[in-house]
Amino acid sequence: MATHSAPIPRATAKALDAWLRSRAKTARVPLTAAIAIGACGGLLLIVQAWLLGHVVDRVVIDHRGLASVWPYLWAMLAVFVARAAVSFGADAVAFEAAAGVKQKLRGELTLKIAALGPGFVAGQRTGDLTNLLLESVEELGKYYAEYLPQMPLAVFIPAAILVFVFPTDWVSGIIMLITAPLIPVFMVLIGKGTERLNQRQWRKLAWMSAYFFDVIEGLTTLKLFNASRQEGELIGRISDDYRRSTMDVLRVAFLSSLVLEFFATVSIAMVAVYIGFRLYYGDMHFLAGFTVLLLAPEFFRPLRAMGTQYHARMEAIGASERIVALLETPVPERPAVLSAPPSPGRLDISFRDVSFGYRAGEPVLKGIDFRLARGERVALVGPSGSGKSTIARLLLGFDVPDAGAITIDGIDLREIGPEHWFTRIAWMPQAPTLFHGSIGENIRLGQPGADEAAVRRAAEAANAAAFIERLPQGYDTIVGDRGQGLSGGEIRRVALARAFLKNADLIVLDEPTASLDPETAALIAEAVERLARDRAMLIIAHRLESVVTAERILVLNDGRIVESGSHEALLAQNGLYAETSALYHEMMP
Numbered sequence: 001m002a003t004h005s006a007p008i009p010r011a012t013a014k015a016l017d018a019w020l021r022s023r024a025k026t027a028r029v030p031l032t033a034a035i036a037i038g039a040c041g042g043l044l045l046i047v048q049a050w051l052l053g054h055v056v057d058r059v060v061i062d063h064r065g066l067a068s069v070w071p072y073l074w075a076m077l078a079v080f081v082a083r084a085a086v087s088f089g090a091d092a093v094a095f096e097a098a099a100g101v102k103q104k105l106r107g108e109l110t111l112k113i114a115a116l117g118p119g120f121v122a123g124q125r126t127g128d129l130t131n132l133l134l135e136s137v138e139e140l141g142k143y144y145a146e147y148l149p150q151m152p153l154a155v156f157i158p159a160a161i162l163v164f165v166f167p168t169d170w171v172s173g174i175i176m177l178i179t180a181p182l183i184p185v186f187m188v189l190i191g192k193g194t195e196r197l198n199q200r201q202w203r204k205l206a207w208m209s210a211y212f213f214d215v216i217e218g219l220t221t222l223k224l225f226n227a228s229r230q231e232g233e234l235i236g237r238i239s240d241d242y243r244r245s246t247m248d249v250l251r252v253a254f255l256s257s258l259v260l261e262f263f264a265t266v267s268i269a270m271v272a273v274y275i276g277f278r279l280y281y282g283d284m285h286f287l288a289g290f291t292v293l294l295l296a297p298e299f300f301r302p303l304r305a306m307g308t309q310y311h312a313r314m315e316a317i318g319a320s321e322r323i324v325a326l327l328e329t330p331v332p333e334r335p336a337v338l339s340a341p342p343s344p345g346r347l348d349i350s351f352r353d354v355s356f357g358y359r360a361g362e363p364v365l366k367g368i369d370f371r372l373a374r375g376e377r378v379a380l381v382g383p384s385g386s387g388k389s390t391i392a393r394l395l396l397g398f399d400v401p402d403a404g405a406i407t408i409d410g411i412d413l414r415e416i417g418p419e420h421w422f423t424r425i426a427w428m429p430q431a432p433t434l435f436h437g438s439i440g441e442n443i444r445l446g447q448p449g450a451d452e453a454a455v456r457r458a459a460e461a462a463n464a465a466a467f468i469e470r471l472p473q474g475y476d477t478i479v480g481d482r483g484q485g486l487s488g489g490e491i492r493r494v495a496l497a498r499a500f501l502k503n504a505d506l507i508v509l510d511e512p513t514a515s516l517d518p519e520t521a522a523l524i525a526e527a528v529e530r531l532a533r534d535r536a537m538l539i540i541a542h543r544l545e546s547v548v549t550a551e552r553i554l555v556l557n558d559g560r561i562v563e564s565g566s567h568e569a570l571l572a573q574n575g576l577y578a579e580t581s582a583l584y585h586e587m588m589p
Contacts, residue, residue, distance in 0.1 A: 030097035042157035053291035098145035143316035179267035379547035382556035432495035434483035458501035464493035489520035
């Protein structure tokens with residue numbers, strides 16, 4: 001936990017603040033409008049104080065009736081309405097500015113993650129990325145909606161009030177001018193300590209988000225190994241530590257607010273005492289003294305608000321650290337992409353002496369050679385860790401070989417743009433992902449413009465139409481994230497329907513019938529047979545009965561292809577495949 005609670009170095013914090021300001025260029029127009037509207041509100045405030053001073057002076061001092069001040073009262077009502085409209089407009093425009101910055105930043109982060117590829121995402125913690133895209137970006141909103149507009153207003157409004165106060169009572173103006181800098185000075189002094197605590201808190205929050213998300217995802221496994229109670233106790237200790245550190249941040253934050261309020265109150269009191277003595281001795285007219293007294297609290301209000309919004313700046317700096325780190329992560333270099341991709345009509349896939357290893361570890365694949373053509377099914381079998389899933393990842397373009405090449409119709413896969421290659425492939429992992437939405441929308445994921453008839457045909461081909469039509473709203477039935485509301489077999493059939501609708505040239509399946517009852521497995525196996533027609537299909541197999549019909553079976557062991565052939569030929573060789581098959585049948589009931 002200590003590595004996640006270290007404060008951000010001062011130079012880094014300055015660089016992050018500069019980065020935050022540079023992002024404001026994308027919302028320059030609404031931010032400028034918010035500042036201009038806020039400045040108009042400050043001027044209306046001076047007019048309001050002047051009108052109220054005249055009303056009280058005429059009624060209380062000059063003993064005139066209300067009839068004499070009706071013009072001032074109507075003017076005050078108009079100023080009240082105008083100030084309310086200005087306040088609402090300033091908040092709305094500032095909110096739109098912040099929303100625009102957040103939307104653009106989330107888009108950039110999403111594109112960056114997509115450019116870094118699945119290999120990068122696989123090495124990250126899901127909770128950490130989720131917190132980054134949601135909470136961290138959301139926290140920047142206060143910086144753009146509140147802190148940035150308040151900075152120029154904290155200068156303009158007090159300056160405008162001084163312009164009015166000095167001709168009226170220059171001594172009160174000097175008091176305000178001298179005491180005003182004390183507020184930002186102490187704000188900065190106390191804010192430095194708060195900033196370090198806040199940055200440390202953001203790092204803890206990011207780490208906790210990732211950890212809690214991982215625990216929730218692995219809750220079933222924890223229960224199976226009877227470790228959920230121990231993990232719950234650990235989470236309790238982590239939460240308590242976070243609570244204590246949060247209280248430390250709040251303690252310093254309340255201290256800073258107390259100091260700001262103290263100096264503002266003392267300054268206002270000095271102006272009030274001075275004006276009171278001058279009024280008592282008749283050295284000052286009531287109208288001037290009362291108007292200045294009304295403006296004194298408003299003079300310090302923007303400065304106090306600036307101190308409050310300074311916390312928004314600190315939170316934004318803490319939240320932006322990981323955002324900037326992600327945006328600056330270098331994208332893996334790729335060869336120049338061909339302007340003309342291979343023709344969709346052909347499909348000849350070739351692995352040529354392909355080797356690959358994750359990071360700096362031992363190579364997972366060593367000298368892989370095989371071919372896969374349209375109309376052919378190739379199955380990958382072998383013990384766990386032999387490299388089956390890695391071959392699929394390389395073929396899907398998620399990773400790049402360290403040595404050798406994967407060619408498509410004689411063209412290196414690295415030279416084919418992902419936007420072209422992804423249109424020709426369909427991938428169904430063991431746990432297909434369904435998103436919150438209707439079943440029809442999930443089937444259309446690869447073909448958003450497909451009509452209802454095409455969706456129904458795809459569902460029928462995947463043996464999914466029967467159960468879909470029994471649902472309350474049929475294809476419009478809403479399912480939750482990850483297919484909540486559907487069984488595992490139903491989720492896989494929806495994913496197969498998605499592959500049928502896409503009509504891809506290459507299908508990559510990761511054991512489509514694993515962990516299913518025999519009836520559902522038979523339905524999916526039948527749909528896979530139908531899907532394989534006139535297409536190339538690569539199947540990662542864990543259950544040997546799912547590869548019996550494959551034209552070619554590749555047996556992997558320790559990252560190498562040790563056997564290759566049909567089911568019957570491999571059994572006749574009496575090698576690893578035959579041994580695995582015999583052991584598998586012994587274990588089956």
